Amino acid sequence: MGIGTLAHAAGHLPLKQLTEKLSGRGIDFVQLALSKAISDIDTSLGRLSPALANHIGEQFHRAGIRIGVLGCYINPIHPDPLQRRHEINRFKEHLRFARDFGTSIVATETADLTTYLSQDSERYEAMGWAILKQTVEELAEEAERWGVFIGLEPVFTHTLSSTEKMVRILDEIPSSNLGVVFDPVNLMPPTAVEAQEVFLDQAFAAFGDRIVLAHLKDVVIQNNKRQEVRSGKGIFQTKTFLEKLHRVKPGIDISLEQLADDTIDETIQYVRSLLS
DSSP, rough: OOEEEEEEGGSBBBBBHHHHHHHSSOOOOEEEOOHBBSSSOOOOOTOOOHHHHHHHHHHHHOOOOOHEEOOOOOOTSSSSSHHHHHHHHHHHHHHHHHHHHHHHHEEEEEOOOTTTTTTOOTHHHHHHHHHHHHHHHHHHHHHHHOEEEEEEEOTTSSSSOOOHHHHHHHHHHHOOOOEEOOOOOOOOOOGGGGHHHHHHHHHHHHHGGEEEEEEEEEEEEEEEEEEETTTTTSSOHHHHHHHHHHHHTOEEEEEEOOOTTTTTHHHHHHHHHHHH
């Protein structure tokens, strides 16, 4: 299994400095959110090109690191149609150039479940779902043109708020280019903390074959509030998850989250120790 992290865990830095800082630290790949990680190159909408994407990919390759996934975390149900169109176009641009960066996955979450609550307290979930479906259908068409994957990440407070809803979007949009970014801590509701194995088994049974990337972190509960922390510092059953993940998707990339530059090395060593 490939072990990586968010490129911007090392900071928002010039490209050469960023890759040098990440090199030699046991990182197989990065999840690269361009604007969050690279400070000396304008990667805003309309600026990307095959040459620029290749240049960025080559800098990581020289550091011995793959770009495993592009993080393009848009709001696919933004209430402002003009802003939503801008974000859709930005995601589509990432899809077009993904392979020039050396990856085949562009990932996003799906925005807050309550986005339309103030507009309609009874129908807000259905409103958000309808717009999400419309957006993802358009993005899936673009992904199919370029032979790349959209990685949708379900989160228990977002539009894709459950295992069942993740299955539903895959059923309603029957595209082979839709995949799942499975972050078990993000998807696991507070009610499942005491029954983590049941939650994991249900999720793997429901969409395990569609997982294209895993995210990994930990969680603590203090005063009935969740706090996300780095792996090994909470109550998530990390080893159990990794064993189940390996059975379903051997060799898949795992991106570690909640890291900072001074915790990357220790956390990567911890996770690798669980895989050995």
